[in-house]
Amino acid sequence: MIDIEELARILRDAAQREILPRFRHLEPDQIRRKSEAIDLVTEADEEAERWIKAQVAELAPRALFVGEESVAADPGLLGKLAEADLAIVVDPVDGTANFAAGLPLFAVMAAVVSGGETVGGIIYDPMGDDWMLAEKGGGTWRVRPDGQRTRLHFAEPKPLAQMVGVASVAFMPAEKRPEILANLAKARLFANYRCAGHEYRTLVSGFADFAFYSKLMPWDHLAGVLLAQEAGGYVARLDGSPYLPHHVDGGLIVAADRSTWEVLRREVCTL
Known part of the structure; x- marks a missing residue:
């Protein structure tokens, strides 16, 4: 090692x-x-x-x-x-x-x-x-x-209307973008820092509740996903499968726990 x-x-x-x-x-x-x-x-x-x-x-x-x-x-x-x-x-x-x-x-x-x-x-x-x-x-x-x-530690779970999150919209399919942006309005607040590293740092510090990404290049997400998981968060691709180092698509939701992940998948991340 x-x-x-x-x-x-x-x-x-x-x-x-x-x-x-x-x-x-x-x-x-x-x-x-x-x-x-x-x-x-x-x-x-x-x-x-x-x-x-x-x-x-x-x-x-x-x-x-x-x-x-x-x-x-x-x-x-x-x-x-x-x-x-x-x-x-x-x-x-x-x-x-x-x-x-x-x-x-x-x-x-x-x-x-x-x-x-x-x-x-x-x-x-x-x-x-x-x-x-x-x-x-x-x-x-x-x-x-x-x-x-x-x-x-990751933030404690909370209702969608109280969540603060980050979402990268740049690589969403153009035809789905208006729907997903409207769905994100169900949360209390969302932002995009144009820096996955700082988005993950915010998550594992307990100052954000979720993240949503559609493009998965390994240098952008491998470190952050492990940090989120080790801080107590739940991470999976949109189909519910684990995120692995060789994945470059399939979308990604980072959340406080599996129940919160399922709410976000159903209510917000409808790719």
Whole structure:
């Protein structure tokens, strides 16, 4: 296995070396559009991933490295994830659009996958300089660089009308979007941070009650799902099946418990 605390330190070092020095200092030619206007990559993403990959190669030389930018260059990497004995899945800058716009809401994420199962997850906040991390069976913790640790818990279940949640509408089918947006109005409040890392951090801190996603890239969700589960939450795809590292579709609901998940699936997430 891999030392999760050492992996967390690698993410922090990458942020301090390659990400924070570029925050609000990017030149136009250091920001590029990928598939569409809201899908960006910056020099910070690329250099941070390059540095993390090199450090992971020393920490776990036999691990498959699956980074968001590595997959952009070699899509075949995704197909290897399900069969890998050990894999490290990395999002070097989650919330790139926020980062490029100078908004201080972005994260660095990594997940450890072993035998087709997520067994470790880290979400590092460069601006707050702390990690939220989990290992399977060990709970979810906020960890500060000085070693201070605080255990985290999902919010208690509550009625839909009192729930606060997050929902990503960008990748919903266009024909279903009006219906789902109307359904989301049944909740007390919903938002979208354009940064899955901070959405999951909000959930496992007990300050949100649900999340709904339609697109499932592993670097966006593996770490956060494990954190949510280890904090006491319930997570499943829209058909009720478990979310696994190789899944890239099927939708996802994160909730306080199974009963709440079923309410959200019936009343809100009608894909």
